[in-house]
Amino acid sequence: MGKATVIPFGPQHPVLPEPLHLDLVVEDETVIEAVPQIGFIHRGLEKLVETRDYNQFIYVAERICGICAFGHSMGYAETVERLMGVEIPERAEYLRVIWHELSRVHSHVLWMGLAADAFGYESLFMHCWRLRERVLDIFEKTTGGRVIFSVVKVGGVVRDIDDAMFAEIKRVLEGIKDDYRQLCNAFLKDSSVKNRTVGVGYISHEDALAMSMVGPFARASNVNNDARCLGNGGYGKLADFQPVMDAQGDCYARVKVRALEVLQSIDIIEEMIAKIPAGDIAVDVKGAPAAGAEEANVVEQPRGECYYYARGNGSKYLERMRMRTPTSQNLAGMATALAGCDLADVNMIVLTIDPCISCTER
C-alpha cells in the first residue's frame, strides 16, 4: 500500500468542458476519495430577476446554459405561468415539446462526442458532432438561432412551425436515425469502448436512491425518475411514455441510456408532429404575480430533473427566481462513483454524469 497523495484535478483539464475542481486522494493508482468543488464561474443570474421583469427574464434564463437553453426558458415560463394562473394554447405546448426534445437529441449527441473524445476515439467524436449539426440546422430554420432560440415567452411561444417545415423536420430526423444507429453500434458494441466503460464507476440502485440522483445518471442505476412522466404541458398528450432505464449502474449503462434516449426523443417529436392541433401559439399575459405568491415546478432537462421556484412581490419584477440544476444534485453521486476507481478512469466517470457547471453556478 502506497502513501496517500492528493491530486488536484481541474478546473482546467482537457477532458472538462467546464471548470470543475476535484481533490483526488489517491493511493498508488487508486482513488480513495474525491471532493468536488465548484464556484469558479458564478455569475449571479438569479439576482438579475430584480432588474428584469418577468418577460425580460426569459432571455436571462436561456443564457444560463448553452446546451439546455431551451429547457431553461421553458421551465422558467411554465413556472411563471403556473404562478399567474395562465393557460397556454395547446399548439404552444406541442411546439415546446418538439423543441425541447430536439434539444435533448443535440445535447446527448454532443455528450456522446465528448465521451468518445475522452476515451480517445477521435473519429467517433467527429461523427457525433457532424450529426448534431443537422439538429442545429433544424433549430436555425425554425427559430433563427442555433444555440439561443428566444422562442418561448410567458403565455406561449413567439414562432410557429408550418406543415412544410414539419415535413422537413421528419425527413431530417429519419436521416439522422439511420446514421445514428451506426454510431450506437460503435458505442454499444465496440470492444475498445466497452473496455473503457463496462464495470467502471459503478453506482448501485440503493446508492442512487439514497443520494437522490437524477437524470440518465440515476436511470442507469435502475431508478425510475423522469419528470416527463408527470405530464407537464405537452408531455401529458403522449400516448405512452416509459423512461429508458438500465440496471447495470456503470459508465456503459449511462452511455446506453443516453444513446437510447436519443431514439426515444425522435419518436416523441414524430408523435407530436402527427398530433399537433391547429390554433393560436400564445395568449396575452397581463398583470403581475401577486405579492407573496409562490410556485415550484420540475422539468426534465437533457441532464436530468431541474427544479424551478418563483415568488412574486406584486410588481412585474419577481421577488425570487431559483433554478436547481441536475448537476448540483448529482455531485454527491459522482464523488461516490469516483471512490475506489482507477485514476485513469476519473475523466470517464466525471463525463458520464454530464456535468454542466454553468447551470450549477448560474
Next chain:
Amino acid sequence: MTLETTFVPLTVEGLPALAAAKKADGWRFVQILAVNTEEGIDLIYSFMKGNLLENCEIKAVQKDAVVPSITDQFLEAFVFENETHDLFGVNIQGIAIDFGGNFYALAQKEPMTIISPEQKAAREKARKVAEAKAAKEKATKAAAANAAYEAGHPTPKEPGEPIVPTGDDDAELKLAGADPEKVARARAAIAAKAKKAAEAEKDAALKEKLAGMDPEKAAKVRAAMEAKAAREAAAAQKEGE
C-alpha cells in the same frame, strides 16, 4: 400522473426531525433555496415522492440563528448548504463537506442579501399599491354602509312641511348595483321627468302672472308667445329634415 406542489411551514427546531422522517419514509431530497426578505432569510427545503413535491418553508431566519445541516440524512445537500451559506450568509452548522465560506469565488460577501435600488423601488411600489387598494376598498365599504344607513333613515323635514316621497333616493340606491345600460336608461327617464315637472311649474307661474295683468296686454303677450312657439316648431322641423 400530474405534479402536485405543496408549501408547508417548518421551524428551525423541527428541521432535523423532518429530514429524518422524510428519509425514513422514502422521500427524495430535491433542493434548498433561500429568499432574502425584510424580516430575515426564508429557507425552503424541497422533497419529492412520486408526483408530490413538498416545499417546507422556514420563515425569517435571523443572521445570528444557527441552522442544523441535513447532510447526515441527505449527503447531496452539502452543495446547497454551502451555497446558502456563501450567498446568503446563513449559519449552517455540521455540513458533511464544509467549504467554510470558500465554495463560491465571490467578489463580495453574501451578495444575495444586498437589496438593490430596483428591488427596493419594486417593494415600495408594491407596498403603495397594496395600501392604495386597501384604502379604496375601505372607502367603498364606508360609502356603501353610509348609503344603507341613509336609506333606512330619511332626512328629517322642516316642521309642518309635508313629506312627499320622490322615490329618487330609492332609485339611486337601486341603481348602484344594476346593469350599466339599465342605469343609463333609468337616469335618462329620471332627467326627463324632472324636466317635465320644471316646465309644468313654469307654465303655472306664467298663467298666474298673466291673470293679474291688463287683459289687452295679456292678449299681446299670449300672441307673442304663440308666435315664438310656432317659430321654434318650424325651426325644429327644418332641422329634422
